[in-house]
Amino acid sequence: MTGGQTITQKILSRICGRRVAPGEVVMPQAELITVHDWYTVNAFRTLEEFGVTKLHDASRVLLVTDHEPLAVSPQAFARQQAVRGIAKRFGVTHRDSGRGGLGHVFPVEEGLVTPGMFVFAYDPHVTNFGAVGALGIAVLTEIPEVLACGSVWLEVPETLRVEITGSLPFGVFARDAAQKLIGSHDAALFEDAVVEYGGPGLASLGMDARHTLCNTPVELGAVSSIVEPDAVCMAYATARAQRPIHAALPDADASYRARITLDLSSLAPQVALPPTPDNVVDVTQAAGKPIGHAFIGSCASGMLDDLRVAAAVLRGRQVAEGVRMIVTPATQQVAADAAAEGLIEVFLRAGAMVTAPGCGVCAGGRIGGVTAGEHSIGTGTRNEPGRLGAHEAVLHIAGPATVAASAVVGSIADPRPFLREAAWGMAA
């Protein structure tokens, strides 16, 4: 077969040592395997049931504690201890509490994931690795096979091309673009495909924004997301790469399931209403709904750029009476940078709580969750009933600026007036 290839096809072709095509079932060897928190205990229990005592390549395995970094129950203390024991027994790297943070983000920050790499993970949001031009795919039940044998079956996915055009208007951010994207198209377009971002508007988006863009399509059934490794990406990656770089660009004649356009210029701040992340409206249509719980963080929106804009809204203001606000930097690095820039002080003085780097409230509401009847707005990945605790809570998703503005007002609010007042984006 001839013809051009998408980034995904190129990465999988390199891994398989031959040209592969969509629909083909292959057994690709993962260059990195990440397993998170208590899933580690289950995966290794299965390995033990199968009598596996040695991994295929322990140096490719990364265990991370990010869903519940600060254990707050006896069960969690025990689970964390079990993960430590597994790491020792199998000789694998374990980035424990306080030693990295969110496992979909710090491997990119630290250059453990590089352009063109192929990763399997026991968590759906491994798609963030696409920010740096790597392909991350989630495998759940069969992750023990990847750990023991290095690979598992994968159907080479089709690719959906998203051409980014224009630039974000004042007060509109990557999360708004990402929510609008998944809210504007039929799920059938995304289902089982890799979303490949490129186009003239890409250069205006930084690495943090690219994490966000790669995070959301999985909610609509995409198998992964990947951004063309352009000059912005390569400058970032080469400065920190700890693994070889195999950057792959799509061929001009690559064949896609479809090509769609994401015009940044036409966007307004977005809010996802219950019960799904693609149930998206402009903030003006949701404004005024009272909230009592606000969360900023997660692998979708817990990066430094997210904290910067949230702090711009909150600087010199107070979280409204009756609202509790939680801010969770994605990684130790993000938290340290935020502290150095004075952002943490802004959050604390505004009456928000800052929690240990990791997934924060979004990991099932294990910390700082909501109870029945409460209304929340947050930057977590999903808003299905029960995501942040009680099923009977009402969950909204928005970008960090909108969440911060809503926390100040006590009801869902357009962040743009706050940002205007803060002279956001104006030269200092």
Next chain:
Amino acid sequence: MSELTLRGRAWVYPDNVAIDGDLMALEWALKRETRPEVLREHVFAGLDPDFPKRAQPGDIVVGGKRFAQGNPHIQGMIGLRGCGVGLIAESIPIGSFRNALAAGLPVLPRCPGVRAMFANAEEIEVDFAAARVRNLTRGTEASFPPLGAHLVEMLRAGGWGPMFRRRLDAMAAT
């Protein structure tokens, strides 16, 4: 006709059947229950609670688009396997398709137009290796893209566990 053929009655479901809630209550995933004989009693508890009583081995669940969409918990697929039925659908998201195969559930995930071929309780025959679907009541037939060889092998083996065991044994032998 391959040995991966089931014959029974068709049970037809709409588009967007959710894994959690429609196919099986989330509590079974949270409890990490994986015994087919337990889970079979709870299949379709949210959508069609009589299903476990009505379903006979050989019957086929005929799903619409995005069957078993949502956070891919495997319990619903293990429950269907426990009922001895097969699953075909207009589309199944990849996470649920993987789980169906892993559970050893005979499955065809991409059968566009198949739902219109059947009404509830009509006689159905599905050859999962050949990806051929027959409505014996109406005398109609359709073929769909077959699964890859590795995936058919996985169905023959009875799911992911036996395939993994086989792979480990082969590795140990070399």
